[in-house]
Amino acid sequence: MNKTKVGIINVTGYAGVELARLLHQHPEVVLTSVTGRSAAGQRLDRVLPHLSGIDLTIEAELGDVELAFSAMPHKESAQEVISLLERGLKVVDLSADFRLKDAGEYQAWYGFTHPAPELLERAVYGLAELYRSQVGAAQLVANPGCYATGAILALAPAVKEGLTGADIIIDSKSGISGAGRTVSLKTHYSEANEDVTAYALSGHRHLPEITAELELLRPQPSPSVTFVPHLVPMTRGLLTTAYAPLTGKVSPDKKGAEELIKLYRDFYKDAPFIKVIDFPPHTKYTWGSNLCLIHPTVDRRTGRLIVISCLDNLVKGAAGQAVQNMNLMLGLPETTGLETLAVYP
């Protein structure tokens, strides 16, 4: 057997909860330790009854594992990660604390001085579709933000190939679980139900990730990205609609649309979780699965690229992507433990 022992720091948030579900059904690793802040000392399946098959008690400190997931909030996560790395563990950090390369951006976007700027270069941005081999060799993987995952996957092929100009609009619609498990009026059922709202109009924290990655894909012209996230009344799901002018490499007609599909399929030919489709996807097609569905097309009237991507924000947008990264870090097939289909309807 000799399964790899893995652990979760802060199992009681939604990313942690979902990690526990996915790791429990993983055939090659075994979840042996979970920590939680206020719930330490309680049985995991008492705090989270749907995890009734997992026989673990929530601990204050992580036990003996080979790889750890940190599902702590940003800033606090960095401290945990530093300590885990010192113990020699492999780490997947689901927070934002190692996603940006420029330490100064943490002050600007997150309001704290990064405690370990030297680690930022070592950390690999855990979007396996772009950095498969680097993830495989990494000790520390920074799991991308949910919005960033949906946006970068939607745009990467077009940007990389220079199909689009600099003016990019990203309009995202997320389920409420994306806002986390912390209680607030914003996530109160009666306030969030039957409601749609835009937020973070002055700049969402996933924007620097998106911009940095798009710029790495094609530095010129430097992308000028407007990103507006929205909350929609559902638990899971993230749909991203991206708009950009076409540069002329594909034409804004039926033929161009077909070329786009082909180009996207080629770009993602080794990516088992990406499905490029020729019709508009529904977030529901990805519910509970690690898939990201992408539909690139052209607006014939205006000569623009439109790309729609869909994913489950807690799976491909968080815990599933973290397991995908873990698989690569452990030398396992990328899809191990992630093959289950979406639950529909």
Added chain:
Amino acid sequence: MNKTKVGIINVTGYAGVELARLLHQHPEVVLTSVTGRSAAGQRLDRVLPHLSGIDLTIEAELGDVELAFSAMPHKESAQEVISLLERGLKVVDLSADFRLKDAGEYQAWYGFTHPAPELLERAVYGLAELYRSQVGAAQLVANPGCYATGAILALAPAVKEGLTGADIIIDSKSGISGAGRTVSLKTHYSEANEDVTAYALSGHRHLPEITAELELLRPQPSPSVTFVPHLVPMTRGLLTTAYAPLTGKVSPDKKGAEELIKLYRDFYKDAPFIKVIDFPPHTKYTWGSNLCLIHPTVDRRTGRLIVISCLDNLVKGAAGQAVQNMNLMLGLPETTGLETLAVYP
């Protein structure tokens, strides 16, 4: 009392249902006749039990009224309207059949030859915020589409004043009632719940309305509009996020954002149902009311205008706007019968 008698053609669709609710509480008109296709002969409050206060039987033909609302589907509505006009009635048509000025567009967008092209010029586009006096003098008012209402109101001040360039992106999120009451897999609860999807990527029928009206507001540069509607899992509500480059008349900074708010408030100073606000609105703030909330702002990083508008698609996006138009056509104060606040939460 001498209240004006009004009637509704096709009361059993959602626009018709909502008209019945609003007209019943209107102090200056009386709803005396309603028609419905399959339900003719049945009591209105048996078919629609929430209308228990209205003592009417659904008829096959409209009775004696002075003003009629047609809530028929497009193409069928035109025939009804022609006949109503011949009877000398004032008419508010909630279908698309008299919204476009160019008869040829009906072939292109709706797939039928318009039966009365000569009426298209006489019909007034029923967006009172732009055409108050014309609506007041009209015999036939074409009530705007829900998406068109949200989009045009969001952009009109900026376009009119030349604050924006031609490249306009309109990303709309609508509740499911916008798709009507006809049953389909698309509106099946189990399919639409916990789901977001984009649709009509090859061109939604509200696009020609939007483009035509923006062009009338400022012919040069001719607007190049990409419009993508989305369905989100809620019954009512329509949030529109509009993006456009700024031309330099307002600056992409705090001062520019404040000037924008001021300019929008000035533009809508006589519009009782428009609230220009300095924070992102929620669709829920308009639930059941005729308000349209608008939040214009700037994206400082990219120099773009972002405008968010919210409304209830069945009220300001359909029946409420129709009553607002009726008020003007009858010489009543614009807000008569439409003063109730949103129901929240």
Added chain:
Amino acid sequence: MNKTKVGIINVTGYAGVELARLLHQHPEVVLTSVTGRSAAGQRLDRVLPHLSGIDLTIEAELGDVELAFSAMPHKESAQEVISLLERGLKVVDLSADFRLKDAGEYQAWYGFTHPAPELLERAVYGLAELYRSQVGAAQLVANPGCYATGAILALAPAVKEGLTGADIIIDSKSGISGAGRTVSLKTHYSEANEDVTAYALSGHRHLPEITAELELLRPQPSPSVTFVPHLVPMTRGLLTTAYAPLTGKVSPDKKGAEELIKLYRDFYKDAPFIKVIDFPPHTKYTWGSNLCLIHPTVDRRTGRLIVISCLDNLVKGAAGQAVQNMNLMLGLPETTGLETLAVYP
């Protein structure tokens, strides 16, 4: 004009919010003062943007009014009410603090010693359908709990007429707004959405109200009531399913079912907000309105009475009923300001 001035204590909870909406559209009273705990000093329409038509600032203390609504939580409300009565005001208390006649029950059910037991007899239980004249003469009205309203209205005619035996089961399904606006994991969108749960199996606080009122309607046999409340994923609405054995006064057949309807209609003939119907009601038929729909029927196989009632928990279950009580206390027609139809769908 000389409208009566009224005020709301704790306007920022859901009952307070709904009171503000209803009082604003009331033609005979004027809302002149509202208080709120943390929000004092802020404009009402800034804290609650849907109330954009109300020009009031939230105060720390109630201003000069003739009648006040207390929407404080239990225990705290009693203190407010005592002070309001001392000022000579008429009071509608939406908390539980004056609903029970036996002061000892407050210790048992609410865990505090009642500060003014002498007021319990003076307070009138504000179910106008049972106590219309007493409400009209009262200085202090204790507005019933939402569950109690649905349950008592469903059972009152049958119990009063001795149609049923003592064994009563009340199974209620409430929207999430019934749990209030205070944030908690229980009302977190992601936890409450796509979920149904039963709670308070060891005894919900509305049970003593229900039992006491049923016993007053018919002391023998003393009712033996099991009451289980459930939370269902919607914002508003309360459906109560009540079961009891028939005693033989009506027969468990078609004829008995028709007699039941007739008997219920007769019982409620003077109650403008009660509609007794011969088909199962939907909570949606009452959304935003003060109606309570009741469908009594028989189970032919088992000889049991089944009664379904539906209401909007924030209107007839709270704020609407409070306004109905206010109308009676001020000598106004019971329906004043409460005539608007349900918003559907």
Added chain:
Amino acid sequence: MNKTKVGIINVTGYAGVELARLLHQHPEVVLTSVTGRSAAGQRLDRVLPHLSGIDLTIEAELGDVELAFSAMPHKESAQEVISLLERGLKVVDLSADFRLKDAGEYQAWYGFTHPAPELLERAVYGLAELYRSQVGAAQLVANPGCYATGAILALAPAVKEGLTGADIIIDSKSGISGAGRTVSLKTHYSEANEDVTAYALSGHRHLPEITAELELLRPQPSPSVTFVPHLVPMTRGLLTTAYAPLTGKVSPDKKGAEELIKLYRDFYKDAPFIKVIDFPPHTKYTWGSNLCLIHPTVDRRTGRLIVISCLDNLVKGAAGQAVQNMNLMLGLPETTGLETLAVYP
């Protein structure tokens, strides 16, 4: 490998869709043939994009398999099943057509003359928790109705042990997917959202199953069952609240409640999908899984038994239970392919 080939008749309804998901992830069988009425000839993952991992075309006739699931509607299913049995296949029928032993009941409850009354005795009622060995030996298993599953599992231990009297009330709350995939106004999103309703008050078709099985568990006293199903606005989930008088074998106090839990746990000690818990369950704890959570307790005030059960109506209430039955019929461990945890939140 030599996996058993299995097929699904009518894969496009919700039970069929869910069977496809579960069978695809089953390690010991392989789904080789699926049929569908209108969709024959189309790729399965085109009609149902979430099944993108399944490489099958929908057929008009079932191919070569060893075991078939019929997910046809009642009456039509019987014809299919007869033909499948004649081919020598093992069959799990998800319709009602072989659930009742008395052919005459099909006329009364389903309005058709049963075409093969002789098969009713041979068919095994597929509630493995009661009929494990019989299911294992059966050629034809009649998969129970979703409501019947929740109700019988909630009551079986108490009824079997004679803890309860004859007067049983079953109040069930089901998600909308329980009403199937066929479009109708009842399941239209805008009608079903923000709504709860009771239905089938004159007798739901799952009642005869429930009554028959309870009577088999303990013939005396013959159970007198009132069953009222409700629709609540969620896609999946079924919560059943059952009430019955206690006979005195357990006492209505803390000690009795603990004995109940113990007795239930003992009754279900060999049932891997039943979790007897000492707190009220949430349907969400079972979302997507084959678990049934049961919480039996006592109402101390009235001496009644209250039992709450929760399950996913499409899994333990339909497709998951069918796979559980298949496992037993094929001599596999009961839990094979059904170990995944609920997806939460």
